[in-house]
Amino acid sequence: MNRSDINHAPALPPPLNIEPDFDTPSSTLPLRFTISSFTITLCIIFVSIRMYVRIRIQKSFNLDDCKLLGTQKRHHHANTPPGALLFAAAGFIAYTSLLIFVGLLGDGKHQWNIAMPNFMRIARYVNIVEILYGPVTFCAKYAVLRQLQSLFFSHRKKNITYKAIEALIWANLLFYVATTFLFLFICTPREKIWNFAVEGHCLSHNDVVVTTPAINLLSDVTILLIPIAEVYKLQIPIKTKLNMAAIFAVGLLSVVFAIIRLYYSIQLKHTDDLTWALPPVNDWGLGEIITVILVACLPYAPAVSRLTRQSKI
DSSP states (O other), X not given: OOHHHHHTSBSSOOOTTOOOOSSSOOOSHHHHHHHHHHHHHHHHHHHHHHXXXXXXXXXXXXXXXXXXXXXXXXXXXXXXXXXXXXHHHHHHHHHHXXXXXXXXXXXXXXXXXXXXXXHHHHHHHHHHHHXXXXXXHHHHHHHHHHHHHHHHSTTOTTSHHHHHHHHHHHHHHHHHHHHXXXXXXXXXXXXXXXXXXXXOEEXXXXXXXXXXXXXXXXXXXXXXXXXXXXXXXXXXXXXXXXXXXXXXXXXXXXXXXXXXXXXXXXXXXXXXXXXXHHHHXXXXXXXXXXXXXXXXXXXXXXXXXXXXXXXXX
């Protein structure tokens, strides 16, 4: 087959009696654009609320905003370089923008409605999306876990829950580093990820895409469950406990989204139509990440609400 034939060949043979349509095939791009716009807006609003409270109200941009693993020193300067949560927010926006871009290339269409050159570009950028997922998700979860430690266990570091949270941080770090490198080197050479004509070998993409959401779901469940019993044993006002219940409810949404993402990941093993089957995996991943970011930001919302009410008096 010459190069001209390849440029006009569908990326997957169509089903019987179906003709490839490169011009106006159905696509899930409008849904992705809606989800992406909504989640980016939520991210910007709630991260801005958290940063405003930390810098302008509490005068304390520290600990879970910029603390590194193993660092116990608090910083009390508003100009402290941003860390985990801001990296998660910036990474989330980049992650979401890349998903929109691959949607514009054709991701979200049936694969037989995509020309081979476009499919190769989609495969290349989807791999970048998969590489980004690990660092972004870890930083969001790290901010949540450090926040739990600082809010409820800062003076009880010998408490078993504090130590369990510390162990969760390290377990998540190892898992997401491994996931990132797995997607980074899923094929040798890397070019084989998007160019099947290149000699080399690859791990099973479908197996990797199923295994990582399964372990990720376990991570979400443990992060949600481990602190609950200990937090509700603390002698804190009922109103504070109700606020915490609302935050844990948002955390529960992250688990639900992770379950749905795992379901769609499993469906990948039963189809060759990847550009149609993979988008729900990534789209539900957006929901999962944004809920973790919201959990890190929601404790700061009441301070803004109180400030707003006081300004009206």
